[in-house]
Amino acid sequence: MSTAPARPRPTTDRRQRILDAAGPVFGEHGYERASVDAIARAAQVSKPTIYSHFGSKEQLFQVWVGAVARQVSDDAVRAVHGLDVSPKKWRAALVTAATDLVEAWHTDCAASLARTINAEVGRDPQIYAVVREAAHDPVIEALAGRLAMLGNAGLLRVPDPVLAAKQLIALSRAELDDISEFGTKPTSAPVVRRVVKAGVETFLRAYEA
The missing domain is CATH 1.10.357.10 (Tetracycline Repressor, domain 2)
Known part of the structure; x- marks a missing residue:
C-alpha cells in the first residue's frame, strides 16, 4: 500500500524555523561572529532560502x-x-x-x-x-x-x-x-x-x- 508523500512545510513555518534557529546562534556568537551558514544548518534550510526570506543577515537580525x-x-x-x-x-x-x-x-x-x-x-x-x-x-x-x-x-x-x-x-x-x-x-x-x-x-x- 503506497503512502502519500508528506506535504512540504508552509513558507511561514520555514520562516519561523529560521528565526528559531537564529536565536541561539546570535545569542552565543553575537552579530559579527554569527554566520548565515550556521543558521541555515540549524534551521535545516539552504543559505539562499534565508536570503529569500530576509534579504540579508542584518535584516534577519x-x-x-x-x-x-x-x-x-x-x-x-x-x-x-x-x-x-x-x-x-x-x-x-x-x-x-x-x-x-x-x-x-x-x-x-x-x-x-x-x-x-x-x-x-x-x-x-x-x-x-x-x-x-x-x-x-x-x-x-x-x-x-x-x-x-x-x-x-x-x-x-x-x-x-x-x-x-x-x-x-x-x-x-x-x-x-x-x-x-x-x-x-x-x-x-x-x-x-x-x-x-x-x-x-x-x-x-x-x-x-
Whole structure:
C-alpha cells in the first residue's frame, strides 16, 4: 500500500524555523561572529532560502530582535490590559499591573535582549527603533489608555496620558537597576513589589485627583 508523500512545510513555518534557529546562534556568537551558514544548518534550510526570506543577515537580525522584543512585551501588555479601573479597585490594581509589567521586563529573556541591544546598537542604531516599535510603544499605548480611563472617571488628573504612562513606568522601576545591579542579580518578588508600590505612590501624589 503506497503512502502519500508528506506535504512540504508552509513558507511561514520555514520562516519561523529560521528565526528559531537564529536565536541561539546570535545569542552565543553575537552579530559579527554569527554566520548565515550556521543558521541555515540549524534551521535545516539552504543559505539562499534565508536570503529569500530576509534579504540579508542584518535584516534577519533585526527581525529576530523584534520578535524577541514582542515576546517580552506580550506579558507586559496583558498585565496593563487587566488593570481594573473600577472606583473601588483601581489603586490596588495599578500596583498589581505595574508589578506584573516590571516583572515581565526583568525575566532572563528580557535581560538577554537588553544585553543584545547594548552590544549592537552602536553598530546599528536602527536596532533601538526596532525594539521601541515592537516592545516599548505597545506597552506605553496600552498603559496610557488605562490611565486616560481613570482620568475620565475623575480618579486621576492626566492631561497627557502618554507622558503619565512613561513616568509611571520610570517611577515603578526607579530602584531596580541598583538593587539588581543592572539585571545581573536576581530580585525577589517581594522586593519588586515593594519597589513598584513606592513608585506608584509617588506617581499618585502627582496625578491623583
